[in-house]
Amino acid sequence: MGLARIVKLETLACRTHRRAALFWHLGNTHLMTTDHSSTENSDYPEKTCTIDRLVTHDKLVAAALNGSKTQQRRAGVYGYPGERFTLQDTEFEITGLRTERWGDITEEDAQREGYPNLQMYHALIERMHQGMDWDQDQPVWVHDFAKTEA
Numbered sequence: 001m002g003l004a005r006i007v008k009l010e011t012l013a014c015r016t017h018r019r020a021a022l023f024w025h026l027g028n029t030h031l032m033t034t035d036h037s038s039t040e041n042s043d044y045p046e047k048t049c050t051i052d053r054l055v056t057h058d059k060l061v062a063a064a065l066n067g068s069k070t071q072q073r074r075a076g077v078y079g080y081p082g083e084r085f086t087l088q089d090t091e092f093e094i095t096g097l098r099t100e101r102w103g104d105i106t107e108e109d110a111q112r113e114g115y116p117n118l119q120m121y122h123a124l125i126e127r128m129h130q131g132m133d134w135d136q137d138q139p140v141w142v143h144d145f146a147k148t149e150a
Contacts, residue, residue: 044077045077048078051094054074054078054143055072064114065087065090070145070146071142072142072143072145075140080094081094081097084148091147092146092148093145094145095144095145095146096144097144098142099141100142101140102135103134
């Protein structure tokens with residue numbers, strides 16, 4: 001399965017998930033969102049999913065909370081610079097958004113994603129998206145984020 005198919009599946013899952021997510025997240029202290037972004041984001045395409053879906057895996061949430069995860073790559077846009085989200089009562093802000101080629105990820109990027117090395121990052125992606133072809137030229141959106149000042 002190519003990354004383009006994953007983009008379609010991810011977008012469909014997000015569209016289907018939006019209504020259920022709103023109700024599920026209302027009572028969930030694990031992940032909630034606050035949108036502090038401006039309504040003008042003409043430099044970027046429309047979101048393919050909501051920001052509350054940006055960081056969802058428990059281990060990655062823990063890595064973001066301890067400061068070892070500061071990036072998330074997605075096949076689409078989940079949040080805009082200046083937009084905020086909350087993980088377990090800790091607020092984060094999107095500090096950057098850019099596209100890269102899938103093949104451009106470096107060892108340092110994998111660590112910013114919350115993994116010890118690039119090999120482990122690739123292994124996890126392959127487990128999550130079995131049968132995915134690594135199209136090195138496929139564009140992905142890199143969401144940079146940081147904890148906000150208390």
